[in-house]
Amino acid sequence: MSEHTITVAGVAVDTRHWIGGERVASAGTFTDVSPVDGGVLGEVARGTAAEAAAAVAAAREAFPGWAATPREERARVLHAIADGVERRLEDLAVVETADNGALLRSHRRGVMPRVAHNFRFFADWLLRLGHEDFDTRGHTNHVDWDPAGPSVLITPWNAPLMLATWKVAPALAAGNSVVLKPAEWSPLTASLLADIAAEAGLPAGVLNVVQGYGSEIGDALTAHPDVRRISFTGSVPTARRIAASAAANLTPLSLELGGKSPLLVFADADLDLAVDLAVEQYDNAGQVCLAATRILVEETVAEEFTRRFVDRASRLRQGDPRDEATDIGPTIHPRQLEKIEGFVQRAVEAGARAVIGGHRREGQYFEPTLLAGVAQDSEIVQEEVFGPVLTLQTFGDEEEAVRLANDTRFGLAATVATGDEERARRVTGRLVAGTVWVNCFFVRDLRAPFGGSRHSGVGREGGTWSFDFYCDLKNTVTSPKGWRDHG
Structure with missing residues (x-):
């Protein structure tokens, strides 16, 4: 076991970043404390602009190959990740409870099974994603969902892995490479996800995980000119900062923010x-x-x-x-x-x-x-x-x-x-x-659009709406004239 590995509830967790298929340490660390008893879980790599740049570079390098990977193969890898989540469900549950204090019984029975479902759902949805061709005065219109590019996903601490995979799964299914930045109050299961994804055969650089404070690494990620999509779940003030950071590059945003329902x-x-x-x-x-x-x-x-x-x-x-x-x-x-x-x-x-x-x-x-x-x-x-x-x-x-x-x-x-x-x-x-x-509450279906109005967010994700965000939609119009006779 390396000096960068901690043991949480009997589970080994590497506290370094995951960049380009390798573990990467930082000069500094931050202390991760359990809300259950106030005990220190360990020291976690504290990323800076340098790690942000390295992660985006790895995602940029990996993107063309993953984008060109046939849909069926991308779906297979996502199902393999889901298999890995299910094999390690107990590990994920006990680590997340120690890290963010949510009920262990909920993690075992609902949250971690939902993590696996996130990957399976978007893998299956990818295979049936499409739009019927339609006619315009004898011309054929064909709609494609083209992978957009490296995507930065910034996730909250209240349901760390479930909300991370709600973003990671459709982004990967769409053919994008990903830089995941988990909340500094609950970063550990994101590290385990990197291990699971690598074991499932996800190519190096397609999923990168960087840890740290938003002010030190988040801004460097959201302002990076090579980033093509940013999805964020969190507070309104942080969303304003991210939007301002992304504005210079006109990077499309999906924001799921606060509520007072x-x-x-x-x-x-x-x-x-x-x-x-x-x-x-x-x-x-x-x-x-x-x-x-x-x-x-x-x-x-x-x-x-x-x-x-x-x-x-x-x-x-x-x-x-x-x-x-x-x-x-x-x-x-x-x-x-x-x-x-x-x-x-x-x-x-x-x-x-x-x-x-x-x-x-x-x-x-x-x-x-x-x-x-x-x-x-x-x-x-x-x-x-x-x-x-x-x-x-x-x-x-x-x-x-x-x-x-x-x-x-x-x-x-x-x-x-x-x-x-x-x-x-x-x-x-x-x-x-x-x-x-x-007459019910919290009944969620991934086929449904999800997002907020007013200050509760921008955009919708779920089902095809997720692919609409993580892809560049392209319409190709073809004339029936002009074809050469190769007979």
Whole structure:
């Protein structure tokens, strides 16, 4: 075992970059700390502009060969990567839980299987990607999806590997080479992915992984003139910086940003279902961009809804995410915990009332919290907290419900609980959101478009939409005239 290899939950992880099919160290490192117990996991290579340039150069060199690889072979390699993920599912699950604090049971049963599915789905979609030829005054139009080129993918810490492969899989399927930059708070499973991809036969340089801080390596990646696509999931301020960096080269961007999504509970809803949906928003300690953190309840059922919610939420178990009985784990980082606590303190000082929770606990834990008595224009209602903090507001009628739901700068998702099918159609048609769930939550299908409106993002990915982004679409128009007779 090399000096650059650490052992996390019994799994060996190389902490160097993966560039051009080789492990590459940096002069500096950063410390990776587990949110589970505050223990140091190891020192991770801290990339700079030099590593960024090397990674893009490797991707540029590898791109022509991978782009020219037949679709069937690209799909085969992606399926082989999925096979590797499934073989190492337990390794990936335990390492990611140690690295970002999400529930081990969720990683085992849902998240890591979804990682494998990401590769299988886009491999299969690639093989049926196409558009029927069509006629224009006797001329034939033929549409192609041409690989765009080296792609920089910058991913967040809340679901590190799943969200990384949501980008990596379609980019590779499209024929692009990739430079993946994982979040510095949770970089380890990206390193394991590099090993899995190499073992699956992905050519050197097609997937590169570089670690480090955005200010030190991210800017060098997003401003690089050889980069043809940038996909980012994260905060609005960082997205602005990336967009400004990419502007000089007119590099196309896909941005999936923050959310402040509403859950609308109408009086005709199944209240037990509505309460279950509301409590589900505490998943991953509230560190979910899609979470419906603004609970909007019709006045006539607000008291009963609140009573049932308190009863249900009080039974949640918060603690060690490695324990199968735990429902809510820790916050990712002390800085994030301080941010959450600050939001709640300021809200209470402004007149909000904590129906449940409201305090941090020992370690990196914040209690599941529900705040009532909040004003629509208050910070706690308008800004993303990214923690286990929900707000409760009431509305008098459908018109007010829609107005309150749409009254933020975000538009990532929305959830509606109602027993009236006609109302569901009316309300969902008026909500500003990239995804709307009715009487359910977090049902995701890779065939569907995904992305946000307003400050929640730019563009859509999923199914053919992903290939539309990662490719240059080309239409070839052919005249029936002018062919030579070779007979």
